[in-house]
Amino acid sequence: MATFTDIVKTFVNSIARSKVSLMGAVLTTVTFPILLVAAVLDIMGIVENPYFGFIIYLVLGPLFMVSLLLVFLGLFFFKGKEGVSLFTYDYLKEQFSAPNRFAKVRKLVFLISGLTLLNLFILGLISYTGYHYTESIGFCGQLCHTVMAPEYTTYKNSPHSRVRCVECHIGQGAQWFVKSKISGVRQIFAVAFNTYSRPIQTPVHGLRPARETCEQCHRPELFHGDKLYIRDKFLPDEKNTHLQTVLLLKVGSGGYRGSNAHGIHWHVSPQNEITYTHTDTAREKISEVRLSKPDGTEIVFTKETDTGAGPAGKVRTMDCVDCHNRPTHIYLPPDEALDQKLAHGDIPVSLPYIKKIALELITRTYASHEEAKNTIATEIRARYRRDYPTLVNNNLPLLGQAISGIQAAYVENVFPEMKIEWNTYRNFLGHKNDSGCFRCHDGSHTTKAGEIISMDCETCHVILAEDEADPKVLETLRGL
Ligand code: HEC
Ligand code: HEC
Ligand code: HEC
Ligand code: HEC
Ligand code: HEC
Incomplete structure (x- = not known):
């Protein structure tokens, strides 16, 4: 009677007779333990390196699958000199019909099923972790x-x-x-x-309609009423004078439990479907805006000047990213980037003219982050040592702090390797660069009856203070 070792021997022999199978078997044997250990390390979160995942799931994983395939292809199709009869129909028939051979066949079936199960397990494991890997932030x-x-x-x-x-x-x-x-x-x-392309072109055309993604977490109909918006600004004068603008943004809601849609989020109410025709790829030139109501009425606003300009107009249904086109990839303009660093204390306000000098330095053109950082560091040190020696010598850390704050303002927003300069990407939330809301709310989109999409400042916000030092309204709100 055939022993288990015989079976293994037959199996190994048949593989050895085909070069293709042999190659597959060697590859499988080498990749198998590596994959197993790597997948376990990955699941347990011991190694967190995006290149590690790449090697396991996009190089070793497919290699393992191909080598398994080679083993079987070899067995069936590329037989060696003596021919491999292991899995042929006649062979199996003979084995099954001869009673004394049955034990051998049974063991063979066990062995193959065992190996297949093991392989399926590791395949399952790597597909599961591999799927998670390709969805990961890394x-x-x-x-x-x-x-x-x-x-x-x-x-x-x-x-x-x-x-x-x-x-x-x-x-x-x-x-x-x-x-x-x-x-x-x-x-x-x-x-x-x-x-x-450098930079990567926007708007991203393949982006899924935002309402199917953003609304997994945000519910527009529930939205909050008004929102206090405070913008800190610093003037390019000796004192870096601090000013504030305070607005009450009428965020409103898309309508909820009987309350009507109102304010800025009025656009995302199910009652108001807005489609618009744009004649440029950036979606900034809008020739027609169409507001459709559930009862079938339509209001069409057109702007004469843009009609027919550029390529044939494309129609798009307005959703969250027509305003929130930068919900997470937020590139600030230079002025605002510095103002934020000054407001947070990353750049010390006590250094005379620091806003002015920093603005001049970060708006120069550099070939790389390294070059920018070096220039910023040397120039700041040189200028302040020359112009304010006593101030600097009495407080050395001040300069270091200023340098790292200014460097951060640059490297967080400008990426020369990808040709991303200041203001490469537009932000549609608001009306910086005169675009954003004013693409439609510019007072020139009119209906035949003469109605316009409002440009009235109070439509979207109440300006509580504009460029004021110590605005009274903030004192009131803080109970001072
Ligand atoms: C909160 C939602 C959100 C998250 C999270 C997010 N993105 Fe985006 N991303 C967007 C939107 C919206 C755009 C479209 C901008 C446009 O069309 O103007 C975009 C655009 C892009 C672009 C095009 C270039 C650009 O800067 O606009 C790239 C590349 C990109 N995202 C990569 C990523 C990567 C990588 C991550 C994770 C590290 C990520 N995104 C996370 C919403 C998101
Ligand atoms: C997986 C959940 C998730 C998705 C998807 C998501 N967000 Fe958010 N979003 C959040 C969370 C959580 C916060 C609050 C973050 C905090 O305040 O710490 C937030 C905050 C915001 C804010 C307020 C930001 C601020 O300045 O305080 C806006 C605006 C926003 N999300 C818009 C969007 C848009 C637009 C999309 C779709 C492109 C989107 N979100 C997709 C979870 C999500
Ligand atoms: C017409 C333009 C517009 C559209 C469309 C729009 N939003 Fe907003 N949204 C705004 C503005 C403006 C604000 C206030 C901006 C700020 O905080 O500076 C805001 C605020 C928010 C906030 C933060 C609220 C808070 O109190 O901090 C979230 C979250 C948000 N929007 C999510 C969404 C989602 C999700 C959609 C799509 C279903 C959407 N928005 C559609 C313009 C829009
Ligand atoms: C694609 C065109 C378009 C864009 C872009 C757009 N809107 Fe509108 N908006 C409209 C139309 C159309 C109306 C309805 C005008 C009317 O009925 O008089 C409207 C109405 C409004 C209203 C009044 C809602 C009410 O309560 O009746 C507010 C507030 C508003 N928009 C804010 C904004 C803000 C803020 C932005 C930029 C973040 C913005 N809109 C961008 C088309 C647009
Ligand atoms: C269609 C809506 C809309 C209209 C009309 C509008 N604004 Fe705004 N405005 C906004 C939004 C939204 C923001 C906030 C932008 C943000 O969150 O980044 C803003 C921001 C501002 C700011 C603060 C900018 C900063 O420095 O950060 C000022 C000042 C301002 N608006 C003035 C005006 C004036 C003046 C008018 C009238 C001519 C006007 N706006 C008309 C929507 C509007």
Whole structure:
């Protein structure tokens, strides 16, 4: 009677007779333990490095699958000199019909099922962890380091830094999952062959309609009433004079439990579907805005000047990202970047003219972050040692703090390697650069009857203070 070792021997022999199988078997044996250990390390979160995941799931994993396939292909199709009869139909028939052979066959079946189960287990394990890996922040944001550095950096500094990239970029459901993986493969080729555009073009055309992603977490109909908006500014004078602008933003709601949609989030009420025609790729030139009500009425606002200009107009349904196009990749303008650092104390306000000098330094053109950082450091040191020697010598850490604050303002917003300068990406929330809300609310979009989309300042906010030192309204609110 055949022993278990015989069976293993037959199996190994048959593999050895086919070169293809042999190659597959060697590869499987080598990759198997590595994959197992690596997948366990990854699941337990012991190694957290995006390149580690890349090697396991996108190199070793597929290699393992291909080598398994080679083993079987070899057994069936590429037989060696003597021919392998292990799995042929006649062979099996003979084995099953001869009673004394039955034990051998049974063991063989056990062995093969055992091996297959083991392989299925490891395949399952790597597909599961591999799926999680390709959905991870490390894979999306850190693997292609230079390409994604701007998005990853701005994301890290944003309110959404704990939301995974895929929750906005893919969302739930199979359809967008498949789309994203196909587009992902294209992106890997673009990076490998260095054909991606610098900077990455926006608006992102393949982006899923925002209401299917943002609304997994936010409910527009519930939205809060008004929101206090405070903007700190520092003048480029000797004292870096601190001014504040205070607005009450009428965020409103999309309508909830009988309350009517009102304020800024009026646009996202189910009662108000807004579509618009834009004649440029940036969606800034809007020739027609169409407001549709559930009862079928439509109000059409047109702007004469833009009609017919540029390529044929494209129609788009307005959603969250037509205003919140920078919910997480927030690139600030130079002025505002510095104002924030000054307001948070990252740059000391006590240094004379620091706003003015910093603004001049960060708006120069540099070839890299390194160059910018070095220049900022040397210039700041040189200027303050020359012009304010006593101040600086009495408080050395002050200069160091100023330098790192100014460097941060630059490296968090400008990425020369990706050709992202100041103001490369527009922000549609508000009306900086005269775009944003004013793409429609510019007072020139009118209906035939002469109604206009309002440009009245009070439509969207009440200005409580504008560029004031110590605004009274803030004192009142703080109970001072
Ligand atoms: C809160 C939602 C959200 C999260 C989280 C998010 N993104 Fe985005 N991202 C967007 C939106 C919205 C746009 C579209 C901007 C546009 O079309 O103008 C965008 C645009 C981009 C772009 C195009 C270039 C640009 O700067 O606009 C890239 C690349 C990108 N995201 C990568 C990432 C990566 C990598 C992560 C994770 C590290 C991430 N995103 C996380 C919402 C998000
Ligand atoms: C996975 C959940 C999730 C998704 C998806 C998501 N957000 Fe958020 N969002 C949050 C959380 C959590 C916060 C609050 C962060 C905090 O205050 O710490 C937030 C905050 C915000 C804020 C307030 C930011 C501020 O300045 O305080 C805005 C605006 C916003 N999200 C818009 C969006 C938009 C637009 C999208 C879709 C492109 C989106 N979010 C998708 C979870 C999400
Ligand atoms: C017409 C433009 C517009 C549209 C469309 C829009 N928002 Fe807003 N949203 C705003 C403005 C403006 C604010 C206040 C901005 C600020 O905080 O500086 C705001 C505030 C918010 C906030 C923060 C509220 C708070 O109190 O901090 C969240 C969250 C938010 N929006 C989510 C969404 C989501 C989700 C959608 C899509 C369903 C959406 N918004 C559609 C303009 C818009
Ligand atoms: C694509 C065009 C478009 C854009 C962009 C747009 N709006 Fe509107 N908005 C409209 C239209 C159309 C109306 C309705 C006008 C009317 O009925 O008189 C409207 C109405 C409003 C109203 C009045 C809502 C009410 O209570 O009746 C507010 C507030 C408002 N928008 C704020 C904003 C803000 C803030 C932004 C920028 C963050 C913005 N809108 C961007 C098209 C737009
Ligand atoms: C369609 C809506 C809308 C209209 C009309 C509008 N604004 Fe605004 N404005 C906004 C929003 C939204 C913000 C906040 C932007 C943000 O969150 O970054 C803002 C911000 C501002 C700020 C603060 C900017 C800063 O320095 O941070 C000022 C000042 C301002 N608006 C003045 C005006 C004046 C003056 C008018 C009338 C000519 C006007 N706005 C009309 C929506 C509007």
